[in-house]
Amino acid sequence: MSQDSQILKQRRQKAEELEEWGVTLFPNDIKPPELAAAIQKVYGSYDQNALEEVQESFRVAGRIMALRRFGKAAFLHIKDYSGRIQIHVVRDHVGQDQYKIFKKFDIGDIIEVEGRLFRTKTNELTIEADRVRLVTKSFRPLPEKYHGIKDKEIRYRRRYMDLIMNEDVAETFRKRSMIIQGLRRYFTSNGFLEVETPMMHSIVGGATAKPFVTHHNALGLDLYLRIAPELYLKRLLVGGFDRVFELNRNFRNEGISIQHNPEFTMLEFYEAYATYEDLMVRTEELFAQLALDLHGDTRIRYQGDSIDLTPPWKRLTLEESLVEVGGVPREELHDRERLARRLADLDNPVKGELPLGKYWTKLFDLLVEPKLIQPTFITRYPTDVSPLARKNAEDPTVTDRFELFIAGREIANAFSELNDPRDQLARFQEQVANRGDDEEIPPEIDYDYVMALEMGMPPAAGEGIGVDRLVMLLTDSPSIRDVIFFPQLRPEKGEGRSKGKQKEKAKK
RNA sequence: GGGCCGUUAACUCAGUCGGUAGAGUAUCUGCCUUUUAAGCAGAGAGUCGCUGGUUCGAGUCCAGCACGGCCCA
Structure with a gap:
């Protein structure tokens, strides 16, 4: 003082x-x-x-x-x-x-x-x-009346100042609220039930990502903050809720970047008696409606690019995209050695032998994803990188799955759900067996989930939409920090735990 | 984890070749009853991110650290 x-x-x-x-x-x-x-x-x-x-x-x-x-x-x-x-x-x-x-x-x-x-x-x-x-x-x-507040650190740490001074920031968050409302409206008016499933899981599952660990004292039990709600939502399909969605936070213990925050908002929805192809249509319809509600037009501008969300959108198989967009020769696609060499040339060497799908998705991330500016569905992901997706009926090496890319970023991931408990158990077992020291792969099999499938889950398709990225897209925001009120930052001096303690822990 | 950039008044920013710190806004005092980045006159306000080092002398050069941004992993 x-x-x-x-x-x-x-x-x-x-x-x-x-x-x-x-x-x-x-x-x-x-x-x-x-x-x-x-x-x-x-x-x-x-x-x-x-x-x-x-x-x-x-x-x-x-x-x-x-x-x-x-x-x-x-x-x-x-x-x-x-x-x-x-x-x-x-x-x-x-x-x-x-x-x-x-x-x-x-x-x-x-x-x-x-x-x-x-x-x-x-x-x-x-x-x-x-x-x-x-x-x-x-x-x-x-702050100064004309220039307002520009220092990004102050803007993120003291968002209240940012909101008072920068009208466009307040406007972005008003739009975020409208988008959230639009999502709820779309799903509830299409007969989906909004549900809430646990945020604290005793077994990690539903995605490949490192979890945050927390501890429940009374139970003497380590728990994980969820990386995805998927396995619980599908239990609800087993329970008879044929159309459900959850719009809430996921937590992933990974790096922070212009498009990653450790806690982020995900919308997941599951629809019985639908396939991943039905969900492509739904996704087109949903995004077009959100753009119309917000801008009165399905054509939007994002960071200088003009993006047309008018359905239908382009569809490419992962394989096609690697060849046509990524420029990978078709004959190379099944040659692990050449794929590994290509990755090494791109400064992304891989250690050891990986499933073929891993090479493809890594190459895709580097060569294709940044080029997918217009909305594009990428389909036919290899089964070995899609442990929860249904195998394609004609070609069991790929799944009935798509990911959606807009503005060079993944916005959604969807598939026809695997509901054969025998296949699911085999895939879990294979995953755990080949896990090695990969902290992103769940180390434990969720046998209760397998049991749920044994009760019988109706054929269904499900999708996850990254809400923060969707908001970025629809508000022309370059960083995820611009659409999250209080993005994660390191504590300031004197705030939180001492630096020394954190460092010591990090080293262990 | 690595690279680059940044950190100076409450805010936005200058600061040359190393020589004891500047502007605008905001604040304070005075004048001002139609202004809108109001105006005029004057004044006060600084841990130059932190810690060391080099030097007669460091905001400036060097090293380490912290926080942030961008890029890469």
């Missing part, structure tokens, strides 16, 4: 002065005010003469964002959650006493204003204050 800047001291001093004058700094008797946007909407078209006819007085509340004082009068802009409106405060109109208090108000304070509407010389709709009142005293100055 002792080394607080002058500016903070001044604010506190001012607050004390106000209190001495009997002003309550944090009152709690303010009734919900009218919204700036609602007033603008109704009276935005009224000219001065028309406004003079309006006898009504309006009461608004919001944060002072700009303040221009002229001695015995002032203009200010306040911002509420709907928008902004200009306020005019004149000493001879509000009276000496109120004006004296008003002069102590700062940019950043939240105030309540009541008065009639008029238009200024520059024709801006403005409230002529009859009454101004402090609602919440701000003890910290707002």
Whole structure:
């Protein structure tokens, strides 16, 4: 406290002065005010003469964002959650006493204003204050009014400042909320039941990823934060819920990047009596609808690219994509040695012999994925990299599966579900046997899941959609941190555990 | 984990060849009753990310560390 800047001291001093004058700094008797946007909407078209006819007085509340004082009068802009409106405060109109208090108000304070509407010389709709009142005293100055706040670290750590200062940031998160609503609307209106399944799993499953470990004291049990809800949602299919979806968080203990946050939002849905091909149609329909709701158009712009979400979208098999988009000679595709050499040439050497599918997906990530700007379904993933997907009826080396790519990124993953318990058990066993020291492969077989399949799971298809990436796409955001309110960052100095402890643990 | 870049006032940024720190906004004081990046005059405000090193002297050069960004793994 002792080394607080002058500016903070001044604010506190001012607050004390106000209190001495009997002003309550944090009152709690303010009734919900009218919204700036609602007033603008109704009276935005009224000219001065028309406004003079309006006898009504309006009461608004919001944060002072700009303040221009002229001695015995002032203009200010306040911002509420709907928008902004200009306020005019004149000493001879509000009276000496109120004006004296008003002069102590700062940019950043939240105030309540009541008065009639008029238009200024520059024709801006403005409230002529009859009454101004402090609602919440701000003890910290707002960032610079013109450049706002640019420092990404401050923006992510102190998102509240970012949201106050950067209207486009607030807008992105409003759109995120609309997208979430749109997803719910789509699935509930198509007969899907929204469900919640455990976030803490005693066996890792449903995806290949390193989990976070936590501990339950009373049970004396290590638990994993879920990497995917898949195996539980399919248990619900067994239980008779033919159409279910879950829209919630997954956790993966991996690197942080422009498109990865350790906790992220996933939508998974499962539909009985459908195939992965049906889901391609659903996905097209869903994304097109979301784009229409948000932009009124199925053609959108993302980071300079024009992307057309109008159905139908391109479909390629993984094999075709490697040849046609990735430029891998067709005759090389089944030659592990040559594939390994190609990967090594791309600075991605692989150690040991891998399943063929691993070479393909690695090459795909490097050579094909970044080029898939327009929405593209990639199908026929090798069975050895798709342990939960149904084998293709004609060619059992591949599965009835697709991944969706847009703007060079994976957005969704779907397949016809494997519901033969014998095949599922065999695949689990093979996975565990070949796991080696790969921490991304679940070390334990979920026998209860196999038992569920033994009860009989109806034929079904399921899909997972990366919601954060979808929001990035639809809000033209370059980083996942721009669509998550509080992205994961290292703690600041003095926050959380000591650095030394963390380092020591990391070394073990 | 590796590479590159950044970290200077509350915010946005300058800071030359190593010579004791600058601007705009914000703040404070004075003037100002139609401004909107209001204006005019004046003032105050700094752990130059941290720790060492080189040097007569370091915001500046060197090393390590921290945090962040981007790229790669």
